[in-house]
Amino acid sequence: MILKGFEALQQFLEKPRNIVVVGHRNPDGDAMGSTLALKHYLDKKGHKATVVVPNEYPEFLHWLPGSETTYRFDWQNTQSQKAIKTSDIIFLSDFNALHRVGSDMQNTLENYPNDFAMIDHHQQPDDVTYMYSDVNICSTCQMVYQFIEMNHDLDLINKEIATCLYTGIMTDTGSFRFRSTTSKTHRIIADLIDRGAENDKIHNKVYDTNSYNRLLLLGQALSNLQILPSYKTAYITLTDAEKKRFDFQKGDTEGVVNYALSLKGIIFAAIFIEDKEQGIIKISFRSKGSFSVNKFARTYFNGGGHDNAAGGKSDLEMAKTVTKFTSLLPEYQKDLEISYEN
Structure with a gap:
């Protein structure tokens, strides 16, 4: 303190x-x-x-x-x-x-x-x-x-x-x-x-005050969910077009990343959200156990936060951002394996 x-x-x-x-x-x-x-x-x-x-x-x-x-x-x-x-x-x-x-x-x-x-x-x-x-x-x-x-x-x-x-x-x-x-x-x-x-x-x-479109957007996000079991990692993407299709309002993606983290065996979760207005990909990271998403976000995605909850951003387009993210995972495979006992 x-x-x-x-x-x-x-x-x-x-x-x-x-x-x-x-x-x-x-x-x-x-x-x-x-x-x-x-x-x-x-x-x-x-x-x-x-x-x-x-x-x-x-x-x-x-x-x-x-x-x-x-x-x-x-x-x-x-x-x-x-x-x-x-x-x-x-x-x-x-x-x-x-x-x-x-x-x-x-x-x-x-x-x-x-x-x-x-x-x-x-x-x-x-x-x-x-x-x-x-x-x-x-x-x-x-x-x-x-x-x-x-x-x-x-x-x-x-x-x-x-x-x-x-x-x-x-x-x-x-x-x-x-x-x-x-x-x-x-x-x-x-x-x-x-x-x-x-x-x-x-x-x-x-x-408990969701709009109909917010629930549809959640459905789209979950349909975009990808799982990488070798790294105990899951991630979600949302493009600007998908957001517009469901009349995205500020706060509609709040907590969505936690759905990825809730999967059995998953230690590390991320959501990548395209923000064309700012020209960036906004990222939220979540983890279980000792794996620090704060350090991960600070090192690679100009962000930070807490050990188990952090944010970041990328100036790359969505596909390149996801490729960058997944290419980093082999370096942390052992850390993810010992991070949390299921």
């Missing part, structure tokens, strides 16, 4: 401040849950907090308390820039480096004259003035809970904050099934339920 400048941050926040809370590009449940929970908490402490995210996030997260006040930097640029320029400090939530917000917003943040405070659980964080970083914690939302606890403010957690935090912990732990889910995580979840988080309703809003 890295805890840098915590007491100084506490002193800084003793007076009311204008604060911006930023999440990463393509925000997921943990990013939106943690940024909105921080906003509600800071507001209750007497500050004026605004959430700014780089771009749109999935519709199944729009119901989160406070979502309607969130600015999207890409199409609410004037409001976002004003909030940033008039802020006294910026909290960076659920990401470890400024490039994770995309080049346009990155340029703005790099020119920001005041301090950053980072709360994040990803590896190799950038150095900022105030930092709470712990790669062993399952989600940034759990870290926000512990940040509030360190400030002796658990009594300030109301239903809205509890709902946001529960959502982020639930989504980043795969509904509490990943190895990073600890007994402490479950104790925190129990406390959040006691403070108003309605676990059944939250799960329904996130996972």
Whole structure:
């Protein structure tokens, strides 16, 4: 764990401040849950907090308390820039480096004259003035809970904050099934339920509100599934044309890679998603056991994340990206064989 400048941050926040809370590009449940929970908490402490995210996030997260006040930097640029320029400090939530917000917003943040405070659980964080970083914690939302606890403010957690935090912990732990889910995580979840988080309703809003086209897209993805048993690996591809055929909406591919990892005997899974707008292939990696997809993504696909869940990208076309991926597997055959006992 890295805890840098915590007491100084506490002193800084003793007076009311204008604060911006930023999440990463393509925000997921943990990013939106943690940024909105921080906003509600800071507001209750007497500050004026605004959430700014780089771009749109999935519709199944729009119901989160406070979502309607969130600015999207890409199409609410004037409001976002004003909030940033008039802020006294910026909290960076659920990401470890400024490039994770995309080049346009990155340029703005790099020119920001005041301090950053980072709360994040990803590896190799950038150095900022105030930092709470712990790669062993399952989600940034759990870290926000512990940040509030360190400030002796658990009594300030109301239903809205509890709902946001529960959502982020639930989504980043795969509904509490990943190895990073600890007994402490479950104790925190129990406390959040006691403070108003309605676990059944939250799960329904996130996972059980599929559109017809989203299910058809899932069917297409599963029909594209390829298995490489010699390497205990499976991967899925989705082209831009396939996405358009099923009226792709942001968030529609969330969690699809886990279907590949769920196959018996599979240790390493990937999904390759064509993004013509950015001119890249977006990649999500998942693994079981000791095989680090974080190291794999950092080494070969300009990405990173956690040991068992990471992302990356490729500037090559789909076929060449897949060829590059499969050509690397023989080098890791022994690692994959011993990674996890089935």
